[in-house]
Amino acid sequence: MKEIIKGSFQVGSNDNVSGILNTEDGSKEFNCWSSELFNVESHSDIYGKTSEGKYISLINCLGNTGRNMYGQKTSFNAKIYSHLMIVGTSKILPSEDLFKSISLTIDNPERMIPRHSGFDYINFPTDELLSALKRQEYHEELEPNEGAVIAYFDGNFEIFNQETKIGRVSASNCLSTGGGYSINGVSIKNKVVVNINFEEPLLLEEAFGRAYKLSLFLRFVGGSGLHFGEISLKKDCEDEHQELLVLHSNYNWGEDKKDRFTSAPLVDVNNEDFLCILKSWFDKEDRDTVRYSFYGSYFQEGYSPSRLIAVANLFDIFPKTIGEEKNKLPEGSPELLEELESRIKSDFEDFETIRQSLLHSISNLSRKSLKDRIFERISILEEYLTTRPLGADDLRYIVRKAILVRNFFVHGSRNDRLFKKVDPFEFQSLFIDTLEYIYGWSELIENGWSGENVKIWNEGHKMHFLEQTIIDDLLILKDKLEKQI
DSSP states (O other): OOOEEEEEEEETTEEEEEEEEEGGGTOOEEEEEESSOOOOOTTEEEEEEOTTSOEEEEEEEEEEEEEEEETTEEEEEEEEEEEEEEEESSOOOTTTOOEEEEEEEESOGGGTOOOOTTEEEEESOOHHHHHHHHTOTTOTTOOOOTTOEEEEEOSOOEEEEEEETTEEEEEEEEEEEEEOSSTTOEEEEEEEEEEEEEEEEEOHHHHHHHHHHHHHHHHHHSOTTOOEEEEEEEESSSOTTOOEEEEEESSOOOOOOOOSSOOOOSSOTTSHHHHHHHHHHHHOGGGHHHHHHHHHHHTOOSOOHHHHHHHHHHHHSSOOOTTOOOOOOOTTHHHHHHHHHHHHHHHTTTOHHHHHHHHHHHHTTTSOOHHHHHHHHHHHHHHHHTTSSSOHHHHHHHHHHHHHHHHHHHHOOOOHHHHTTSOTTTTHHHHHHHHHHHHHHHHHHHTTOOSSSSOOSOTTSHHHHHHHHHHHHHHHHHHHHHSOO
C-alpha cells in the first residue's frame, strides 16, 4: 500500500506532535514537528492516530530533535526512523501483544507459479454455455451471442496448504473484480497471498522471524527476483476481521529487478512433492544459521573475496549429524597429544597468544577439514549428477582449488603451484557458484526431492544457470592449469 500517512502522535511527554510519512516514494523516514519540545528516546515505541481513527505504531525508533527559530517563535522537528511501522484498528505493544497469523503478498507471483489453469478466456462459447448464461437471473440485461468473450476464474482459491514447524503455511488466490454494466468492460485481478497460521500465538518479533524464514525459502525455490510487498498481521483476539497492515519493516523481502535470463521456479508448487520439501525444510531448525549464510551469498550479485570466504565457511558451521565420526588419528596419538598440551600450557605460560594458537591447532587434528565437509555434501548429490553434464569429480576438482584460494584470502597462505598459473581473484565467480551449487542441491535432495516427479532441473532457474557457468569456467581453469609456464 502506497499513500501519504498523516497523524498526531505522542513523543516522549509531548502528546501534540504532528507527523507525516510519504510511503509513495518508498521513504521510511517519518517527519514530525511541534511547537513544544519533544525528545525521541533511542529504541522507543511511538504511537499516533490518523484523522480516520486508525492507530499508527512506530516500533523501535531512532531520531534526533532539531530546533527552528522564526523571530520570537520556536518550533521543534525530527526525522524518525522506525524498524517497523504498522497501521490498524489497535496499537501494537511488541512485548505484550500476541499474533495468530502473518500474511505476505507476492508482488510477482508469476515467478513462483508461471502457469495457472484457473484463469482463462473462452472465445466463441458453445450454445449450451450461452443458454446457461442467459438463465442467470441476476444478469437480466445480458444477451450473449456466439461472438461473446468470457473471462473466468475456476473458483479454486487454495494453491497449497501444509503444516510445518513454523506453522500452517498456505498460499491462496485473492481476487478483486471491477466493471460491469459499463462500456469499459470488466476485469478480474488476482494477487497471491502466502499465510502462516501459528499453532500458538506469538510475539511480534517471532512472528516476523518465521515469516522472513519462509520468504527466504520461497525466494530460493521460486523464480529469480521473487519479492514480497504488502504484509499484514492478525492479533490473537475475538475480532476475526481485525487486520494490521505493515507499511515498512527492516527486513529484506526481495527486490524488483530486471533479470538477465528468463526466470522460472525451481520446484513446481502445484506438485505434492513440493509440500514434502516445504515440511522437511522447516523440520531442520538446527540449520537456520547455515541457511542464512547461504541466502546471504546466493542473493548477492557481485563476486568478492568476502563472499567466497562466507560461502565456504557455511560448510564449516553446518550442524554435525548424530554419531558423526571425527578424523581417526594413529594409535597412541591421544596420549601424545595430551602430553603435548600439558607441555604447551607450562612452557608458554607467559605467551598467551602463542599458547592459545598451538592448543587450537592440536584440537583441530581430530576435527574434519573444510574439504571433507564439502565432499560430504557432494556425496549427497553423486547419484543425481550421473544424468547431468557436470559430475561429482568435477565439483571435487573445483573445491580443492577453491579452498586454496579461500585460505589465501583468510590467512595469506600462498600455494605456489596454483598461483603461478592462476591469479587468486581470477576464478572467484567459479568457486562461489560451485559452493552455492553444492549446498543448494544437497539441501533440496536431503529435504525430499525424489528426482522423479518434481520439475526441479528447470532451465530457467538460477541453479541451472549456475550449472552451465560452472561447466564453462571449469574448462578455462583446467586449460590454464595444464599449460606449461
